[in-house]
Amino acid sequence: MPLTVTQLENGLLVEGVQDFSLSQILDCGQCFTFSKLDSADPLTETWHGTAGGRYLKIAQRQDGALLFYNTSPALFEQFWKSYFDLDTDYAHIKSILSQDSVLAKATQYAPGIRILRQNAWEALCCFIISQNNNIKRIRGIVERLCQSFGEELEHGFFSFPAPAVLAGCCVEDLAPLRCGFRAKYLIDAAQKIHSGEIDLQAIAVMPLAQARSELMKIYGIGPKVADCALLYGFYRLECCPMDVWMKRVFAILYPNGLPDCAKDYIGIAQQYLFHYARTCPQAFEPKQEVLKPTPQEVLKPTPQEVLA
DNA sequence: ACCCAGGCGACGA
DNA sequence: TCGTCGCATGGG
Numbered sequence A: 001m002p003l004t005v006t007q008l009e010n011g012l013l014v015e016g017v018q019d020f021s022l023s024q025i026l027d028c029g030q031c032f033t034f035s036k037l038d039s040a041d042p043l044t045e046t047w048h049g050t051a052g053g054r055y056l057k058i059a060q061r062q063d064g065a066l067l068f069y070n071t072s073p074a075l076f077e078q079f080w081k082s083y084f085d086l087d088t089d090y091a092h093i094k095s096i097l098s099q100d101s102v103l104a105k106a107t108q109y110a111p112g113i114r115i116l117r118q119n120a121w122e123a124l125c126c127f128i129i130s131q132n133n134n135i136k137r138i139r140g141i142v143e144r145l146c147q148s149f150g151e152e153l154e155h156g157f158f159s160f161p162a163p164a165v166l167a168g169c170c171v172e173d174l175a176p177l178r179c180g181f182r183a184k185y186l187i188d189a190a191q192k193i194h195s196g197e198i199d200l201q202a203i204a205v206m207p208l209a210q211a212r213s214e215l216m217k218i219y220g221i222g223p224k225v226a227d228c229a230l231l232y233g234f235y236r237l238e239c240c241p242m243d244v245w246m247k248r249v250f251a252i253l254y255p256n257g258l259p260d261c262a263k264d265y266i267g268i269a270q271q272y273l274f275h276y277a278r279t280c281p282q283a284f285e286p287k288q289e290v291l292k293p294t295p296q297e298v299l300k301p302t303p304q305e306v307l308a
Numbered sequence B: 001a002c003c004c005a006g007g008c009g010a011c012g013a
Numbered sequence C: 001t002c003g004t005c006g007c008a009t010g011g012g
Helices: A022-026 A073-083 A090-097 A101-109 A120-129 A135-149 A163-167 A171-177 A180-195 A200-204 A208-215 A223-234 A244-252 A266-279 A295-299 A303-307
Strands: A004-007 A011-015 A034-037 A044-051 A054-061 A066-069
Touching: A004 A073, A011 A073, A022 A034, A022 A044, A022 A054, A090 A101, A090 A266, A101 A266, A120 A135, A120 A180, A120 A200, A120 A223, A135 A171, A163 A180, A171 A180, A200 A208, A208 A223, A244 A266
Parallel strands: none
Antiparallel strands: A004 A011, A011 A066, A034 A044, A044 A054, A054 A066
C-alpha cells in the first residue's frame, strides 16, 4: 500500500503505514535516544528524541497514521522515511518468518517492530555502552553523553558528540557519564575513527566478516557489540547479536539453530525474538512450560517408589 | 543484601 | 583454543 503524505500546518501526516508501532520500534532495545511523552489524547502516542543529529517529535494515531511534527516533505523523503525503514515490506518478511511456529508467535506478539536505519557512529557508541548493562541505564548514559559533549538541538535534546570531541577526552573527562569501565572503550573508538584508522564509510561496503573484524580492532568491541553495530548502524540484516537473552532463546527454543525460513532476515528475526524473550518472560521461562509436570506425572510413582 | 544486565579483555591451563 | 574472573554502576 502506498504512503499518503499530507502537509499540515504543524507537520506532515503520513497515512497508509502498515506493520508499524512507534512504541515497539523505539522501545525494543535497538535505540536509546527517544522517549515517550505523556499524552492528553489516549488515542495517540507521542515520542520525541534524536537521530542523525536531528530532533524529531512524532505521534501515531490509533488508526496507525503518523504525524511528523515540524517536518517538511523534503526532510521526510530524505531522512525519516529511510530511518524508519518505511520502504521495506514487513508484512512479506513476517509471512516468511511465520512458517516457523515460534517466530509466528514472536511476530504476532509485537507486529509493529521495524529495524531502524541508524547512524553508524551513534549506534556504535550506544552498543559499546550496552555491554554488561541494562536498557534503562543505557538510556541514561547515552543521554548524559549527548548532554555533556553534543550540541544542543531543541527541547533540551542534544546531538551525539562527534568522534573528534571524544577523541580529545580522557577517562576522567567522561566521569559525568557514570559509564564505568566503558569510558576507555568509547575514547578508543572515537580516536580510531577520528584518526581514520577505522573508516566507517569503508566498513559499510565491506564483506561481513571483514567489516566485523575491522570493528573488533576497537578496544572493547567484541563479537556481540560488532554485530549490534553492523545490524543497527549498517543495516546488515544477516547479523544476529548473541546477548544473554538470545542465548536463552537458542538454548530453550532453537537448540539446532534458527529455521531455514529465517535465513534471509536473521537480524529481523533476532529482533522479534529478543523483544519477545525480554518482555514476555512467561513464554520463555524453562521451569514453567518445560519442566512443570503433567497431572499424570504427578500421580505416577517416582522411580524411587518403583524400586522400593 | 543480593543478583543481574543487549560483554569484553586479561590471564592461566 | 577454552574456561574463568574482574570490571563500574545501578535497577529490581
